[in-house]
Amino acid sequence: MITLELQNISRVFPGTVALQDFSVRWEGGKIHALIGRNGAGKSTLVNILTGALAPTTGTMLLNDTPCTLRSPADARRTGIAAVYQELSLLPDLNVIENILLGRLPVRKGMLPGRIDWKAAERTTRELLARLNISLPLHTPVRHLSVARQQLVEIAKAMASSPGVLLCDEPTSALSHQEARCVFELLRTLADHGALIIYITHRLQEIRTLADTVTALRDGVSTGTVPSAAATPERMVAMMFGEDVRFSRMIDHSPLPTTVLEVRGLTRHSAFSDVSFTLRAGEVIGIAGLMGSGRTELLRSLAGADPPDTGDVVINGRICVPRSPAQMMHCGMVMTPENRKDHGLLTLLSTRANMTLPSLDRLAPHAITNRTREEQVVARMQRELDIALADPEAPVSALSGGNQQKVVLGKWLATDPRVMLLDEPTRGIDIKAKAQMFQTVVRLSREGMGLLVVSSELEELLLLCHRILFMQHGRITGSADAGSMCLETLLARCMESS
Amino acid sequence: MSRRPHHFILELVLVVLCITLAVLAPGFFSAENALNVLRNISMQGIIALGMTMVIVAGEIDLSVGSAVAFAGCWTAYLTGTFTGTLGWPPAVAVPVAIGLAAITGFLLGSLTGFIRMRFRVPSFITTLALMTGLSGAAELITNGFPLTPFPEWYNALGGGYLAGVPVPALVLLCVFLASSFVMNHTVFGRSVYAVGGNEEAARLSGIPVGRTKTTVLAVTATLAAVAGVLQSSEIMSGTATTAKGWELDIIAAVIIGGTSLSGGSGSVRGTMVGVMFLGVIINGMTLLNVNEYWQHVVRGILILTAVLLNRAHVTQEAFREAAA
Numbered sequence: 001m002i003t004l005e006l007q008n009i010s011r012v013f014p015g016t017v018a019l020q021d022f023s024v025r026w027e028g029g030k031i032h033a034l035i036g037r038n039g040a041g042k043s044t045l046v047n048i049l050t051g052a053l054a055p056t057t058g059t060m061l062l063n064d065t066p067c068t069l070r071s072p073a074d075a076r077r078t079g080i081a082a083v084y085q086e087l088s089l090l091p092d093l094n095v096i097e098n099i100l101l102g103r104l105p106v107r108k109g110m111l112p113g114r115i116d117w118k119a120a121e122r123t124t125r126e127l128l129a130r131l132n133i134s135l136p137l138h139t140p141v142r143h144l145s146v147a148r149q150q151l152v153e154i155a156k157a158m159a160s161s162p163g164v165l166l167c168d169e170p171t172s173a174l175s176h177q178e179a180r181c182v183f184e185l186l187r188t189l190a191d192h193g194a195l196i197i198y199i200t201h202r203l204q205e206i207r208t209l210a211d212t213v214t215a216l217r218d219g220v221s222t223g224t225v226p227s228a229a230a231t232p233e234r235m236v237a238m239m240f241g242e243d244v245r246f247s248r249m250i251d252h253s254p255l256p257t258t259v260l261e262v263r264g265l266t267r268h269s270a271f272s273d274v275s276f277t278l279r280a281g282e283v284i285g286i287a288g289l290m291g292s293g294r295t296e297l298l299r300s301l302a303g304a305d306p307p308d309t310g311d312v313v314i315n316g317r318i319c320v321p322r323s324p325a326q327m328m329h330c331g332m333v334m335t336p337e338n339r340k341d342h343g344l345l346t347l348l349s350t351r352a353n354m355t356l357p358s359l360d361r362l363a364p365h366a367i368t369n370r371t372r373e374e375q376v377v378a379r380m381q382r383e384l385d386i387a388l389a390d391p392e393a394p395v396s397a398l399s400g401g402n403q404q405k406v407v408l409g410k411w412l413a414t415d416p417r418v419m420l421l422d423e424p425t426r427g428i429d430i431k432a433k434a435q436m437f438q439t440v441v442r443l444s445r446e447g448m449g450l451l452v453v454s455s456e457l458e459e460l461l462l463l464c465h466r467i468l469f470m471q472h473g474r475i476t477g478s479a480d481a482g483s484m485c486l487e488t489l490l491a492r493c494m495e496s497s
Numbered sequence: 498m499s500r501r502p503h504h505f506i507l508e509l510v511l512v513v514l515c516i517t518l519a520v521l522a523p524g525f526f527s528a529e530n531a532l533n534v535l536r537n538i539s540m541q542g543i544i545a546l547g548m549t550m551v552i553v554a555g556e557i558d559l560s561v562g563s564a565v566a567f568a569g570c571w572t573a574y575l576t577g578t579f580t581g582t583l584g585w586p587p588a589v590a591v592p593v594a595i596g597l598a599a600i601t602g603f604l605l606g607s608l609t610g611f612i613r614m615r616f617r618v619p620s621f622i623t624t625l626a627l628m629t630g631l632s633g634a635a636e637l638i639t640n641g642f643p644l645t646p647f648p649e650w651y652n653a654l655g656g657g658y659l660a661g662v663p664v665p666a667l668v669l670l671c672v673f674l675a676s677s678f679v680m681n682h683t684v685f686g687r688s689v690y691a692v693g694g695n696e697e698a699a700r701l702s703g704i705p706v707g708r709t710k711t712t713v714l715a716v717t718a719t720l721a722a723v724a725g726v727l728q729s730s731e732i733m734s735g736t737a738t739t740a741k742g743w744e745l746d747i748i749a750a751v752i753i754g755g756t757s758l759s760g761g762s763g764s765v766r767g768t769m770v771g772v773m774f775l776g777v778i779i780n781g782m783t784l785l786n787v788n789e790y791w792q793h794v795v796r797g798i799l800i801l802t803a804v805l806l807n808r809a810h811v812t813q814e815a816f817r818e819a820a821a
Contacts, residue, residue: 302701304700304701323700323703324700324701324702324703325703325704325705328703334701336701341695341697341698342697342698342701343698343701344695344698345691345695345698345699345702345761346694346695347690347694347695347761347762348690348691348694348761352687352690356687356691356699356702356703356704357702357703359684359687363683363684366683366684366685367683367684368682368683368684368686410702
């Protein structure tokens, strides 16, 4: 029986301790879940286990023998393979080529280096038979569903028969049904004796899939329990601490006027029949997993990917989203989830970024007016407390938090009535987060309607009047955030799937 | 957009080069030679300014060389038809022919933009096809021989002087002032930088991506047609074999001027310096009796050096930012 034991593993980065005295003993033939909120130290642990990072102190024992991993290649040789959320397949190559990539069997003889396709096919067939999955061997993986591509990915990792398989959120892009075939495969592997470490955000998967649950909080292990004992309350306590008390930041009531009404909005294969109303001064949160359609919904509302059917009414005026420019003129704007690729133009200066959407207003007769632009930058710098040394320097020079404020500022400069915030606190530090919360509260007090998507459920409790639950592209319910605690919110998210 | 010291390095190198040549090359430092250089660079320069906008917008136009030849032949063909078959007086026929050539250029550029936006075909492909197609069309129009239907006075456009300055150089100056204003002081110019820097982020910011890209492509194709008319006026004929390989000289000048081929950054001012730089180098080498084949080698080295210099600055700046 294979075992993996970590003894007092710590990893220190300049300024922070990412992982502190982490100890655990995992056994083969079982699936071990690893949970924790963003920044809890899961990625650091994964990197240590796959040889990408060396621990500062501590020992790792594989089958009770100390082992030191110098590189990911070293880890693979030792028998630790990993599968990630992002697929590493080559889309135009077929299943055989992908699985045996880098170790395709070659023929010896007259022309050395010729690939032995028969042997390759035989090896692949044997492997897939052992894993008890069937895949079309000669189809380019591009034509397979994402779930089956994930199976190829796992088969590829298992081709070298590793004893330990590390799965870092392999199902986050899959629907519940699709995830099921990945679960079956993992169970087969565990039954064959493999040690599987499974990292997930979807707590509801754990009880059906895992044998044990280990939680990390702020770099420290908060214990390992058998999954039968891992109730939602228990897991929340392990992830967030026993005493989860948030002081709600939002305490005013929304105004009676409706600023946004969405009726039966549908975008095929993303979300369907979404209806809700947002009042002036109200903050609504959307709780849903990645892939639930929450980001797609926001993008459609903002005109980035127009919906197929349904009505959007802003301030009593019907606006069918067609383009971001049009929705901006209707008074609804979005700060996107991906700041670098969608939120900012990293080559341009802070001033150019901040004024881009409102440039038409700031530039009479289409001729730009630097003074007016600088006034906007100065106003936003003051209102949002942006640490800005030089507004003319490329915006990429700013820190994550300040960049996020620039994204917020560029949309505030258009005087919107409704703002859609997709993961507004992703990748920013604690101080910037607190300021982001204050800004949301201030804007809602001033009468703006806000719709917030966040993976951090506790943030939604902090900030929102109401929470909508979203799943498989549908709104499955709504609840008053004021009367909810994190345990019930989490339980609600889990039970509804 | 901000002015930093390294932005003037190319200007500095240009000045040093001019001083060196003034000392070494007999006849370099004279008004006559200066005007000569100006005339030589102006037609490619006019197109290079448009090309700058195209490259900043994240696109490319490979058809400009063929477009010059085509526009010259098309103008000659139309002039010949109007004066010959229709019997129009040249004073009417020539302006109408020039106008039609410019409109044709505009439409071809718009077509490239339309295909780029509607069918997602990269402008590299469409303009590569246009490059071959227009070259063939020019040969078809002229039947392989230069067309010479132009009246004597037509030469004033490409070969004439106004207040002692070659007319094409004046056109270049006007195009420079206009493009400089557009790129630095208008909403449209800002949009060009935005769509080239990050198309999706620009779209999400409400920038009309399709209109912006199509416009710069159309403007550049029009400028190529204008240069083609000037060229045909200078040589007093529509010749299909003229302006071969100009597209690469022009792109080289734009890159030497500091514009990034990946889009989103660059300036028409830099291009202007890049154009002058190449013009002065060639002129200097000719005056120094450098073998023509060597001239090509030197130009190749120059392009690479300029890009490497630019890269060094970008990297340094990135380091400084990372440290800050």
